[in-house]
Each structure stands twice: as C-alpha cells, then as structure tokens.
Amino acid sequence: MPLLEVNNLEVCFGLRSGAVKALRDVSFTLERGERLGVVGESGAGKSVLGFSIINLLSRPGQISSGSVHFEGNDLASLAPGELRSIRGNRISMIFQDPMMTLNPVLTIGVQMVECLLAHRKISKADAKRISLKKLQQVQIPSPEKRLDQYPHELSGGMRQRIVIAIGLLLDPDIIIADEPTTALDVTIQAEIMDLMLNLCEQNNVALILITHDLGVVSQVTQRMLVMYAGRIIEQGPTKEVINDAQHPYTQGLMNALPQMAIPGQKLNQIKGTMPPLQRIPKGCSFNPRCEYVMDVCKQKLPSFTESGNCQVACHMVAESKQDKLLVKEV
Amino acid sequence: MAEQNNSLVQVRDLYKRFSISGDLLDQLQFKGGKLTRHQEYVHAINGVSLDVKKGEALCVVGESGCGKSTVARTVMGLLTPTAGQISYRGERIDNLSDKQMLPYRKKMQMIFQNPYASLNPRMTIMETLKEPIRFHNPSMASAEVNDIIAEVMLSVGVDPSWGERYSHEFSGGQRQRISIARALAVDPEFIVADEPISALDVSIQAQVLNLMMDAQEQRNLTYLFITHDLSVVEHFGTRVAVMYLGTLCELAPTKQLFSSPRHPYTQALMSAIPRLEDDRPDYIKLSGEVPTPVNLPSGCVFHGRCPHANERCKQEIPVLTLLDDGTQVACHGVEENRL
Structure with missing residues (x-):
C-alpha cells in the first residue's frame, strides 16, 4: 500500500464571478521514501496541490471532491483536530520564502521548541536538545548560537536551513517542499538541494518537491508529475519524462530551455500562454497552444494512456499507441 | 580612441558606495566624551572596468548582492558613480547635467526585471509607448508617432489594436513585451536589460529571449544583459562578465568561459547549475x-570561500589581467600559474 494516495482530487475556489476549479481530477501515489517532483508554470496548480494534501487551503478554496489517503485516513475529510496531529508531525511543509515562514519576533530556539512541544509530551530541555541535533543535521555553523538568534540575523541560505530543520524536527514521513530554493542563489541552491536529498535518503523520508526548475527536478527526484491548467498531463519516472517526454507540452517545456538550443540560435518557444482558470478551453486544455492539435483535441478531454512507464493525457499519444497495437495484430 | 577599439560604452574604475548610516544626527556618536561622526557604507561596486563592444550582448552574471544591477543603473546614469568614468562613444557621460544627458538617453534605454512594476498602471499601452517618443521628439507629427507605435507593437508581437488597454489586462510575458516595445520606441542603439526574464515562466522566457535576439538583429542593438541565470547567458551572450562582491572576477567570450572557466568562483558557479543531463554532478x-559588502574582506574579495587561497590572496587585491586566450581574470592563482 502506498504511503500517500491521492484520488480524483478536485479543488474549487468560489469567487464572485463563479467557482474556479484550481485542480481537476488529480490522482497520484507516493511510496515511503520516494522523491516526487511536481513541475508546471505559475498558475498550473502545483502549489494548490501541495496545500490541499494537508488541507491547508484557506477560504474561498476548498476540496470539492476526491480523497487524500494517508495511512488509512482520508485527510480531505478529517476533523481539524485529527488533522492537526498529522500536519507538521507526520507530513511537514517547507515554503518558498523562509523570511515569511519564520516568526520575526521569536528566536529560532523558541520556534523549534514550540513546534516540538505542540506535538510531543517532552520536557523543554529535551525539546531543546532535539532542536540542537536537527540544527547540526542541516550543517549550520555554530548551532548553539543559532538557537538564541532571530531570523533577521541570518542569511537567506541559513534561514532555509533552519526551515528544513524545523520540517525534520518531528521525523515526518513526508515533506512537501514548495519551491524551497527559488528565492536563493545558485550556489546556495545547490548546497540546500544536496542537503535535502541526503537528509531524505538517510531518514527514509518521502519528498514532494514542487518547483518550476526542471534541472532541480531531474537531479533530486525519482518520479515526476507535469501539471498544466490544474491537471496532471504527464507522470512517470523522472529520467524517462525528461529524456523522452511524450506530451507536447512537456516536450515544449524541455525544448524551451536555453541549454536545449544551439547558442546564438533562436530558442524553441511554445506559442501563447496558459489560459486563466476561468477560461479553460473545451477538450484538452493545451489544444490552442499545441502544434499537433487534432479535431478530437478540441472536443474530448484526453484520458491517461500508458506509454512505457509513463502516463500521458494526450489524444495523439493514445492514437499512436493504438496504431502500433493494430500493426501488431495485423 | 573608443571608435578605434570598437567599444560603445566604456566603464573605467567604477566605484559606487551607498551610505547606510542615515542622516547627520544618526551619524553622531559619543565616544570617550567626544562627539564623533561615524559613517558606514555599502560598497556596491569596487573598481569595475569593462567595455561594451558595438553589436554584442555583454552579459553580467553573479549572485544577488554582487552589484550587477548597480552597474547597470550606474551605466544608465540612474545612479551617480562615487568614482570612475563612464563613456559613450568616447564621450564621458557620468558627469553630465540632466540636460546634457538628454541626447544620450535617447540612445540608451533600459528594460527592468519586473514588468508588473515598471509599467504605469494608470496609463494605457498607447500612452506608455507614446510618452518616450513625444518626450524625445517634441515636434514629431501625431500621425508619425502613431506609425512608430504601431510598428514597435507589431515587432514585439503585441496587437496594435490593444493600445487602449491598461497594463493589468496583460500577462507577465505580454507586459515584458510592452516594456521592450517602450525601450525600442525611441530607436536606441544600446539597451541595458536588468534580469528581463527572471520573473517569467520557462515557456515565456523563451519567447522574450527570442524577441530580444530578433530586435538585436534587425536594429543592430548592443545589449548589456544582467542576469543570474547562466544557461541564458550561454545561449544569449557574446561575452560574459562574472561579478563577485562588487568586483569583476572574470570577463571572457561566452564559449571560452563555459568550456574553460578560469577563476575559482566562476568554476564554482558553473558547477552549481542544475543540469538535465547527468543526474548528480559533483559541484564545487x-x-x-x-x-x-559593508566590511569588505582584505585582498581578493573571494579569498574566504576560495579553496585555493593563500597568504597573498588575503593581502593583495588581484587586478584583471588579460590572458593569451583573450580571457580577463582577476586571480593571483591564475596569474601565478598554479590554477
């Protein structure tokens, strides 16, 4: 049984102009210790997905249907009290901007101890000892000193290390990291990603890494989901998706990377932009931008086709598979 | 002289520092019964010299806080340098009055990072584009102005019939196109682009980069391109300048920099780029x-983090020296042939 199983998740935002579906029909699983990447452009719904797993959506957003199974509990329908024992404890979250997630008026030590005491019946001294151990694990120089410091006294990279230490504080089973290195510089990003990778491997923690950086995903994760306009359009082992993308959008995304083009030549661009969620076109939501668009794409929503170890929601891929099958039969 | 060596913009020994000690009253302190004035500075640029050659795209890369945006703004005359010279086509421009600067402003335009902040929300696109043309050509006939606007809008792929809309009606990519159109409207020779694609998604980044390359080809533009994204640099740049803590570490033709980076900082920076190909490269x-940048380290600014630093690096500031292969590096190790 997988550690986390998300089934047909749908998230709605009730706006004055009508309900907007930020996530539609999202299903995936996560095994213990697995690292899963979620990629997509801004507005694709990847952060909403991260939030809705531990039901952190705030009004007007809500899970309108579907389920999130974690160890036999459906997190989507759990009472707030029960959810609290899982949130932060078994599933923790790391956000993009460490300055926004750390409380500026409390010292690092107070914030760490608070988090431990909220979930465990231990003494303050023990909590402090655990905090110190976690700070050592994230390789912060002079960790004893850090406990008495305020967030503003630390650099961006150091703050993100603290946030990771807090995320690991209660030895969770899953860490959801929402763009954990986007606010950081490349050299710091490389260090932090390396650190997260090692910590997840050592502690057998599953990681859901939400990012728009395909390079980071390819280095850290084992499996990945590609999202477009609130849906998963392709999922599979990271290496296969990166090296042999099936969906025209994933292909376009890869080809648009500067390292995929010959220096000095034009980049391969995807025309147009992602539609706003209120105006998602009929049929496949990518059809107005797709260069292989067919009539069926404008009419019918594509379902998932198995292709190798990947699942792709594309009529073209489905047809080419069918053709191959027909050829075999003949 | 500038015409001879083919450079459009010359920056010589540029220094820029910002005071962070507030006004005079904040600076006064009592020490040992005496009233003293105490001032602190952020040393944003410390002796940067570079040439932007005609028709090239010179990329400036570095991590946040290294002074790359300050270089861009100082070159544009948006900030006054603390010391040093900036020349445009051999004429010194850093000490000109606003009025004297005017003809140069028409030749030099800037594109900013965040198209959500750089477009006036209360102006229509038409007004936004009309303003610089009218300002620089007060006597131009309305019909001609409108023609130019329609032409630049077409050239950046924005439908001229959208002119009456406001900027909030456009997506990030479209807004950045409009900022580019605004820069192109006065027919400049030199464009400073400060992280023009950092706020955009990957697929949109490609569109905007292509647009900038097209414009360069058609209008014979020269770019000073500020970015932290090395993969963009590899694609776009003719030459690359790597900055660290307000100083220039290395300046080299793009191909050369990517195939054989010389400065230890450049090497570390290159190895940190997440790549698609191999799953976990060893980064330095x-x-x-x-x-x-308030209290700069002595000697080479990089010595505290450099794996090859020795005594000399801690004492003496390395100067940018030209190597045989055309790379300019400021590093004692390279100079002494030990790197």
Whole structure:
C-alpha cells in the first residue's frame, strides 16, 4: 500500500464571478521514501496541490471532491483536530520564502521548541536538545548560537536551513517542499538541494518537491508529475519524462530551455500562454497552444494512456499507441 | 580612441558606495566624551572596468548582492558613480547635467526585471509607448508617432489594436513585451536589460529571449544583459562578465568561459547549475557565505570561500589581467600559474 494516495482530487475556489476549479481530477501515489517532483508554470496548480494534501487551503478554496489517503485516513475529510496531529508531525511543509515562514519576533530556539512541544509530551530541555541535533543535521555553523538568534540575523541560505530543520524536527514521513530554493542563489541552491536529498535518503523520508526548475527536478527526484491548467498531463519516472517526454507540452517545456538550443540560435518557444482558470478551453486544455492539435483535441478531454512507464493525457499519444497495437495484430 | 577599439560604452574604475548610516544626527556618536561622526557604507561596486563592444550582448552574471544591477543603473546614469568614468562613444557621460544627458538617453534605454512594476498602471499601452517618443521628439507629427507605435507593437508581437488597454489586462510575458516595445520606441542603439526574464515562466522566457535576439538583429542593438541565470547567458551572450562582491572576477567570450572557466568562483558557479543531463554532478562546494559588502574582506574579495587561497590572496587585491586566450581574470592563482 502506498504511503500517500491521492484520488480524483478536485479543488474549487468560489469567487464572485463563479467557482474556479484550481485542480481537476488529480490522482497520484507516493511510496515511503520516494522523491516526487511536481513541475508546471505559475498558475498550473502545483502549489494548490501541495496545500490541499494537508488541507491547508484557506477560504474561498476548498476540496470539492476526491480523497487524500494517508495511512488509512482520508485527510480531505478529517476533523481539524485529527488533522492537526498529522500536519507538521507526520507530513511537514517547507515554503518558498523562509523570511515569511519564520516568526520575526521569536528566536529560532523558541520556534523549534514550540513546534516540538505542540506535538510531543517532552520536557523543554529535551525539546531543546532535539532542536540542537536537527540544527547540526542541516550543517549550520555554530548551532548553539543559532538557537538564541532571530531570523533577521541570518542569511537567506541559513534561514532555509533552519526551515528544513524545523520540517525534520518531528521525523515526518513526508515533506512537501514548495519551491524551497527559488528565492536563493545558485550556489546556495545547490548546497540546500544536496542537503535535502541526503537528509531524505538517510531518514527514509518521502519528498514532494514542487518547483518550476526542471534541472532541480531531474537531479533530486525519482518520479515526476507535469501539471498544466490544474491537471496532471504527464507522470512517470523522472529520467524517462525528461529524456523522452511524450506530451507536447512537456516536450515544449524541455525544448524551451536555453541549454536545449544551439547558442546564438533562436530558442524553441511554445506559442501563447496558459489560459486563466476561468477560461479553460473545451477538450484538452493545451489544444490552442499545441502544434499537433487534432479535431478530437478540441472536443474530448484526453484520458491517461500508458506509454512505457509513463502516463500521458494526450489524444495523439493514445492514437499512436493504438496504431502500433493494430500493426501488431495485423 | 573608443571608435578605434570598437567599444560603445566604456566603464573605467567604477566605484559606487551607498551610505547606510542615515542622516547627520544618526551619524553622531559619543565616544570617550567626544562627539564623533561615524559613517558606514555599502560598497556596491569596487573598481569595475569593462567595455561594451558595438553589436554584442555583454552579459553580467553573479549572485544577488554582487552589484550587477548597480552597474547597470550606474551605466544608465540612474545612479551617480562615487568614482570612475563612464563613456559613450568616447564621450564621458557620468558627469553630465540632466540636460546634457538628454541626447544620450535617447540612445540608451533600459528594460527592468519586473514588468508588473515598471509599467504605469494608470496609463494605457498607447500612452506608455507614446510618452518616450513625444518626450524625445517634441515636434514629431501625431500621425508619425502613431506609425512608430504601431510598428514597435507589431515587432514585439503585441496587437496594435490593444493600445487602449491598461497594463493589468496583460500577462507577465505580454507586459515584458510592452516594456521592450517602450525601450525600442525611441530607436536606441544600446539597451541595458536588468534580469528581463527572471520573473517569467520557462515557456515565456523563451519567447522574450527570442524577441530580444530578433530586435538585436534587425536594429543592430548592443545589449548589456544582467542576469543570474547562466544557461541564458550561454545561449544569449557574446561575452560574459562574472561579478563577485562588487568586483569583476572574470570577463571572457561566452564559449571560452563555459568550456574553460578560469577563476575559482566562476568554476564554482558553473558547477552549481542544475543540469538535465547527468543526474548528480559533483559541484564545487563553497564554504561559508558571501561576506557583507559593508566590511569588505582584505585582498581578493573571494579569498574566504576560495579553496585555493593563500597568504597573498588575503593581502593583495588581484587586478584583471588579460590572458593569451583573450580571457580577463582577476586571480593571483591564475596569474601565478598554479590554477
């Protein structure tokens, strides 16, 4: 049984102009210790997905249907009290901007101890000892000193290390990291990603890494989901998706990377932009931008086709598979 | 002289520091019964010299806080340098009055990072584009102005019939196109682009980069392109300048910099780019963090994090020296042939 199983998740935002579906029909699983990447452009719904797993959506957003199974509990329908024992404890979250997630008026030590005491019946001294151990694990120089410091006294990279230490504080089973290195510089990003990778491997923690950086995903994760306009359009082992993308959008995304083009030549661009969620076109939501668009794409929503170890929601891929099958039969 | 060596913009020994000690009253302190004035500065640029050659795209890369945006703004005349010279086509421009600067402003335009902040929300696109043309050509006939606007809008792929809309009606990519159109409207020769694609998604980044390359080809533009994204540099840049803590570490033709980076910082920076190809490359780990530009380290600014630093690096500031292969590097190790 997988550690986390998300089934047909749908998230709605009730706006004055009508309900907007930020996530539609999202299903995936996560095994213990697995690292899963979620990629997509801004507005694709990847952060909403991260939030809705531990039901952190705030009004007007809500899970309108579907389920999130974690160890036999459906997190989507759990009472707030029960959810609290899982949130932060078994599933923790790391956000993009460490300055926004750390409380500026409390010292690092107070914030760490608070988090431990909220979930465990231990003494303050023990909590402090655990905090110190976690700070050592994230390789912060002079960790004893850090406990008495305020967030503003630390650099961006150091703050993100603290946030990771807090995320690991209660030895969770899953860490959801929402763009954990986007606010950081490349050299710091490389260090932090390396650190997260090692910590997840050592502690057998599953990681859901939400990012728009395909390079980071390819280095850290084992499996990945590609999202477009609130849906998963392709999922599979990271290496296969990166090296042999099936969906025209994933292909376009890869080809648009500067390292995929010959220096000095034009980049391969995807025309147009992602539609706003209120105006998602009929049929496949990518059809107005797709260069292989067919009539069926404008009419019918594509379902998932198995292709190798990947699942792709594309009529073209489905047809080419069918053709191959027909050829075999003949 | 500038015409001879083919450079459009010359920056010589540029220094820029910002005071962070507030006004006079904040600076006064009592020490040992005496009233003293105490001032602190952020040393944003410390002796940068570079030439932007005609028709090239010179990329300036570095991590946040290294002074790359300050270089861009100082070159544009948006900030006054603390010391040093900036020349445009051999004429010194850093000490000109606003009025004297006017003809140069028409030749030099800027594109900013965040198209959500750089377009006036209360002006229509038409007004936004009309303003610079009218300002620089007060006597131009309305019909001609409108023609130019329609032409630049078409050239950046924005439908001229959208002119009456406001900027909030456009997506990020479209807004950045409009900012580019605004820069192109006065027919400049030189464009400073400060992280023009950092706020955009990957697929949109490609569109905007292509647009900038097209414009360069058609209008014979020269770019000073500020970015932290090395993969963009590899694609777009003719030459690359790598900055660290307000100083220039390395300046080299793009191909050369990517095939054989010389400065230890450039090497570390290159190895840190997440790549698609191999799953976990060994990156060069830098110890510590970037020091604050308030109290600059002595000697080479990079010595505290450099794995090859020795006594000389801690004492003496390295100068940018030209190597045989055309790379300019400021590093004692390279100079002494030990790197």
